Amino acid sequence: MHIDVAVIGGSFAGLSAALQLARARRSVTVFDAGEPRNRFAAASHGFLTRDGARPADMLAEARRQLAAYPTARFEPVRVETATGNSDAFALICSDGRSMTARRIVLAHGVIDSLPDIPGLADEWGKRVAHCPYCHGYEFGGEALGVLAANGPVALHQAMLVREWGPVTLFLNGMLEPNADEAKLLDAHGVTIERAKVEAVVSGANGLTMRLAGGRGVEIAGLFTQPRARLSSAIAELLGCALTEGPFGPFVTVDDRKRTTASGVFAAGDLARPAPSVALAVADGALAGATAHQSLVFDQAVAA
Ligand code: FAD
Ligand code: MG
Secondary structure (H helix, E strand, O other): OEEEEEEOOOOOHHHHHHHHHHHHHOOEEEEEOOOOHHHHHHOOOOOOOOEEOHHHHHHHHEEEEHHOOOOOOEEEOOOEEEEEOOOOEEEOOOOEEEEEEEEEEEOEEEEEEEEOOOOOOHHEOOOOOOHHHHHHHHOOOOOOEOOHHHEHHHHHHHHEEEEEEOOOEOOOOOOOOOHHHHHHHOOOEEEOOOOEEEEEOOOOOOOOOOOOOEEEEEEEEEEEOEEEEOOOOOHOOOOOOOOEEOEEEEEEEOOOOOOOOOOEEEEOHHOOOOOHHHHHHHHHHHHHHHHHHHHHHHHOOOO
């Protein structure tokens, strides 16, 4: 099957891109492996009109609205490879099907590499999160922790999270603030904890950070910013340049979501350093419109 645009990843960014293309009456197929980054969270916060909604409900509603357009298709399948160039991309899916497309929108997101501490992964999206704007308010001003997982960004995060409650920064052997940084942390009222974190223990009302030597620190919630990697090698297969960000590599895009590979656009968490549903939806809308306009204006001119 030959289509105008293949969207790889069908969550907030990908569905938003597809909506613009479907409304322009272009044939667009969204491929989705069904594992959005926030699937561990019961509620998504900060998206206008949907504050506190279940992520799965938001996506189901988006798929329902997209399905009303006759030129849009949604395929719940992973894309394994994509090759080719503008006007002639070839995709192969995990179920063996293949498809050709004139343009590609990459929206397959990233995968978080959580710190390997017993108990932490079980609380991811519950009492452990990476973004205080998303999940800070719900802790009601109670004691919070920040766990260093990825170098000096933890110092910045600790001072920021202090806006949402008293903060203990668990350095966990990852780094040691210099004198200036220690002074800044102190000025922001951040308590520093140097003992290794051995486990994160869930309780009825919060977490206990179990430390080497047997001590425990009680907190309502924990923030940590782990490294993230692209959830597919397709961007690199297509020759898209990557940028190294504070939390890992992301696909380089210009201000209209064009990657460095002609005919390939990128939107959402895989193409920006800091994640959010609102930003992924905005990126997707822009990538979809730009991909559409490239179909209109970037015609090959016969010699
Ligand atoms: P994703 O939502 O990650 O979707 C990518 C999709 O592509 C997935 O369905 C995936 O399975 C699919 N995919 C991957 N590889 C392939 C492939 N090869 N072929 C086909 N499909 C593929 N943001 C907020 O604004 N508010 C919040 O409250 C909030 N809470 C969060 C809580 C947690 C625990 C986490 C981890 C994140 C949270 N976020 C929140 C951030 C939010 O999840 C992301 O910003 C958002 O999901 C990005 O959307 P996306 O479409 O770029 O990627
Ligand atoms: Mg998406």
